[in-house]
Amino acid sequence: MIIPLDNKIFPIISEMVSEQSLPCYVIGGYVRDLLLQRPSKDIDIVVIGSGIDLAKSLARITGRKGKVTVYRNFGTAMLRYDDLEIEFVGARKESYQSDSRKPSVENGTLGDDQNRRDFTINAMAISLNKESYGELSDPFNGLDDLRNKIIRTPLDPDVTYSDDPLRMMRAIRFAAQLGFAIEERSLAAISHNKKRIEIISKERIIDELNKIVQAPRPSVGFYLLENTGLLDLIFPEFSRMKGVAVMDKKRHKDNFRHTLQVLDKLSEKTDNLWLRWAAIMHDIAKPVTRKYIEGHGWTFHGHEFVGAKMVPDVFRRLHLPLGTTMKYVQKLVLLHLRPIALVEEEVTDSAVRRLLFEAGDDIDDLMMLCEADITSKNDEKVKLYLGNFQLVRQKLREIEEKDAVRNFQPPVDGELIMKTFDIGPCREVGVIKNTIKEAILEGIIQNDYEQAYGLMMEKGKELGLKKVNGEW
Ligand code: ATP
Ligand code: MG
Numbered sequence: 001m002i003i004p005l006d007n008k009i010f011p012i013i014s015e016m017v018s019e020q021s022l023p024c025y026v027i028g029g030y031v032r033d034l035l036l037q038r039p040s041k042d043i044d045i046v047v048i049g050s051g052i053d054l055a056k057s058l059a060r061i062t063g064r065k066g067k068v069t070v071y072r073n074f075g076t077a078m079l080r081y082d083d084l085e086i087e088f089v090g091a092r093k094e095s096y097q098s099d100s101r102k103p104s105v106e107n108g109t110l111g112d113d114q115n116r117r118d119f120t121i122n123a124m125a126i127s128l129n130k131e132s133y134g135e136l137s138d139p140f141n142g143l144d145d146l147r148n149k150i151i152r153t154p155l156d157p158d159v160t161y162s163d164d165p166l167r168m169m170r171a172i173r174f175a176a177q178l179g180f181a182i183e184e185r186s187l188a189a190i191s192h193n194k195k196r197i198e199i200i201s202k203e204r205i206i207d208e209l210n211k212i213v214q215a216p217r218p219s220v221g222f223y224l225l226e227n228t229g230l231l232d233l234i235f236p237e238f239s240r241m242k243g244v245a246v247m248d249k250k251r252h253k254d255n256f257r258h259t260l261q262v263l264d265k266l267s268e269k270t271d272n273l274w275l276r277w278a279a280i281m282h283d284i285a286k287p288v289t290r291k292y293i294e295g296h297g298w299t300f301h302g303h304e305f306v307g308a309k310m311v312p313d314v315f316r317r318l319h320l321p322l323g324t325t326m327k328y329v330q331k332l333v334l335l336h337l338r339p340i341a342l343v344e345e346e347v348t349d350s351a352v353r354r355l356l357f358e359a360g361d362d363i364d365d366l367m368m369l370c371e372a373d374i375t376s377k378n379d380e381k382v383k384l385y386l387g388n389f390q391l392v393r394q395k396l397r398e399i400e401e402k403d404a405v406r407n408f409q410p411p412v413d414g415e416l417i418m419k420t421f422d423i424g425p426c427r428e429v430g431v432i433k434n435t436i437k438e439a440i441l442e443g444i445i446q447n448d449y450e451q452a453y454g455l456m457m458e459k460g461k462e463l464g465l466k467k468v469n470g471e472w
Contacts, residue, residue, distance in 0.1 A: 352399050
């Protein structure tokens with residue numbers, strides 16, 4: 001079967017390897033994505049010979065000498081060619097020891113190289129040599145598995161996953177990313193080998209987990225992680241959300257299911273990885289705050305505060321970025337009940353102003369999260385909530401126009417307070433600053449210099465402070 005190759009780089013490689021009589025193929029993810037018509041910018045080339053030499057000659061011929069990176073330890077080289085990343089490697093044969101995912105490697109044939117690939121859909125190669133240009137080599141019927149949307153290992157899945165346990169994460173990631181099913185024997189082998197995930201570095205695990213989070217429907221991946229037992233090993237806080245408790249015939253909803261519904265709903269609206277993480281984390285403290293109160297039912301009082309406190313620990317353990325990214329997720333977890341509380345009580349100007357002040361530029365993301373958080377089966381209820389959220393959004397716009405508190409900077413700052421009363425940094429400065437902030441948020445004064453200055457003077461007097469030129 002001949003596959004049309006679309007990129008202009010392939011005839012150039014073909015010319016070169018044919019001249020040198022080097023058998024050469026494009027292989028793996030690029031071939032899979034080409035057949036699925038998914039755009040892809042990284043190309044893997046396998047050659048029966050030296051990948052490094054081939055990359056260097058290609059760089060010379062195309063005038064891109066400075067664009068080669070050689071990884072001598074791995075025997076590979078990468079060439080940047082316009083927006084493409086082309087990786088060159090000599091065909092290899094691998095054998096594994098049980099304590100490491102790093103195999104011992106020797107030179108091999110194309111067949112050997114295909115044998116070491118993780119899935120049938122990732123083991124296909126297309127010839128770049130002139131006499132067979134475009135011909136598909138598909139020893140494990142990957143094409144059928146692509147058509148039938150199946151993830152299957154070329155060799156015994158027990159061996160494949162045990163050799164390199166990262167493949168368990170990759171299988172689940174591809175299932176979520178492509179909407180494929182994992183073949184039954186493979187799924188059983190993942191459950192069976194789950195403990196082996198312990199030899200994989202946190203960085204590699206989180207890379208795959210983030211790809212699952214970025215899938216069109218991330219829940220597909222998380223259910224697979226949960227059902228195979230991997231989730232409990234890599235992210236136990238999330239796994240712990242599963243289950244329903246019953247008391248006096250009263251049951252609460254399954255928070256794991258609910259969270260995944262929220263995550264999927266949100267993912268229809270946004271590709272923002274960290275907003276998606278906020279959805280994953282928003283109810284994370286429900287299991288630890290759960291209480292049954294007689295005559296009332298189940299409560300999860302304070303789960304937003306406890307949840308926000310859990311965010312740094314979870315991020316650190318999973319090797320997710322700390323800093324502003326983590327703070328963003330933490331803020332959304334902390335505030336996720338506020339818009340709904342606002343709707344349930346009354347949409348007053350001061351409540352909206354406070355929310356806007358606390359959420360800052362993340363207010364739109366927070367509203368998106370809260371809308372996704374409405375997963376009731378009762379259509380009337382959903383309609384009511386969404387309608388009320390429209391009202392909140394409307395109010396947010398009005399207040400923002402009027403008061404500009406989104407990125408609130410007090411019109412009178414600590415410097416001015418200290419200068420005016422000739423004092424150093426002390427408690428009184430804080431008290432005055434806070435009084436001004438509160439007055440603005442409550443709508444007692446407007447967010448401008450003159451009114452804030454007036455209030456500063458008033459409060460200063462009350463605190464027994466003296467103006468510098470001694471007017472009082
Ligand atoms: P993507 O680029 O979308 O992450 P990919 O399948 O191209 O997916 P890469 O990491 O780029 O993934 O790997 C390229 C190819 O190398 C794969 O298609 C597969 O053939 C092979 N491969 C990658 N990782 C493994 C592994 N852990 N075990 C076996 N083969 C692998
Ligand atoms: Mg790739």
